[in-house]
């Protein structure tokens with residue numbers, strides 16, 4: 348057993364490894380929860396067929412080694428000063444590898460990928476929907492890991508045989524990284540990541556035989572599920588500049604952000620605006636079953652108990668701004684969207700529904716695609732850009748409405764983070780459309796911060812959640828400025844636009 352006291356006095360930092368959909372980051376935090384230094388590395392996205400998204404798991408691992416090296420060398424920090432490492436990751440993305448060679452047998456299939464949509468349709472037609480919902484808190488959708496693992500076992504020659512012989516391992520990205528960092532010693536995941544696989548019973552907290560049978564996944568492939576704040580193992584020296592540093596925290600990136608935002612009380616919520624938007628509300632030890640298209644998920648497991656969250660998942664948010672920049676070439680940078688949006692008073696009735704990969708919460712429609720409404724001869728680029736930014740806020744309003752209906756809790760304020768929250772126009776419009784103040788914290792890297800806090804708590808670097816919560820600071824609070832009737836009028840337009848979008852399908 349690792350001793351919390353071990354050389355604790357010399358330790359000044361906790362390292363968070365944040366493995367996201369488009370980039371990997373290593374960030375060192377000090378005792379005050381401040382960023383001391385950070386490094387970021389993008390990696391290749393693979394789109395082998397329309398709607399498919401894959402990553403090379405070795406390239407992800409390489410990007411992690413690169414950011415660890417960069418962060419340590421650029422800061423001249425001695426690895427001996429690092430108390431522990433916390434891992435946070437893009438969730439649901441599935442890797443299957445051979446435990447004898449350490450080589451993945453196929454690319455990592457990414458959460459956004461729709462390549463298992465047909466498997467999902469088949470499972471639904473076989474009547475599995477209620478059973479899945481009642482055990483996992485999720486829906487049968489290509490988003491989650493389970494059907495991705497099935498797809499790999501079905502499509503890679505000899506894979507089923509190897510899996511049956513116990514030669515293959517499955518993991519979400521946290522599992523893959525911990526396995527690599529510990530030199531293959533620890534095959535583990537935490538509760539929050541397990542809860543996104545479609546194979547884990549979140550109410551009984553165990554891998555579920557009926558779900559595994561439905562997917563044809565042998566139990567031997569699965570990692571051990573552990574608390575989110577606990578020592579899982581140590582780095583092997585050759586991956587960490589000669590040091591054996593404990594890896595002592597892990598959580599899916601959205602749950603880590605909830606933790607980093609210090610949303611520890613039931614009813615507190617955060618929304619992260621990155622590639623997609625993910626709003627999570629802490630529901631404490633109660634697992635709230637949604638009637639409005641939300642997911643019930645494990646927030647984390649700490650100190651011998653698990654806590655739950657309600658989640659709304661929006662698949663396209665910041666990536667719609669990237670599309671304006673890279674696809675339509677309307678913008679030089681994502682940040683420029685703010686200037687354009689504020690050059691006009693409104694969108695003049697233009698609505699943009701960015702359903703590029705279908706719609707998540709609360710609609711859950713894989714076949715719908717993006718649309719724009721209300722164009723006139725007077726529509727300008729400014730209206731178009733503003734409508735795209737506003738779509739992030741409307742989608743969030745859809746999620747919040749579902750959350751309030753399911754939980755019976757009326758949100759008092761919304762804590763926000765992620766790349767797009769730098770946009771003041773978006774944040775003000777968000778507050779106006781929700782009718783709720785929006786709070787932006789001083790540390791925007793809350794995902795990494797959450798992973799660092801989980802790791803630091805396990806080794807005594809931080810003592811308690813109360814200590815952590817006292818460090819949370821507002822950088823800017825956006826108060827509601829819009830009148831109720833205007834809010835209702837604008838939102839009614841959005842609902843019509845979504846309805847019309849869902850009515851148009853070529854498939």
Ligand SMILES: Nc1ncnc2c1ncn2[C@@H]1O[C@H](COP(=O)(O)OP(=O)(O)O)[C@@H](O)[C@H]1O
Pocket residue numbers: 367368369370620621622623664665666667668669681682683684685765766767768769770
């Ligand atoms: N000022 C801005 N206004 C609007 N969107 C922005 C702005 N800055 C960044 N973004 C968007 O935020 C996203 C990046 O956020 P980030 O949290 O790094 O995403 P992820 O972790 O999903 O890779 C990009 O999709 C980008 O288009």
Ligand SMILES: O=P(O)(O)OC[C@H](O)CO
Pocket residue numbers: 366367368369436437438439458599600601621622623
């Ligand atoms: O990597 P991000 O920040 O886009 O987050 C992805 C989510 O975890 C998907 O569920």
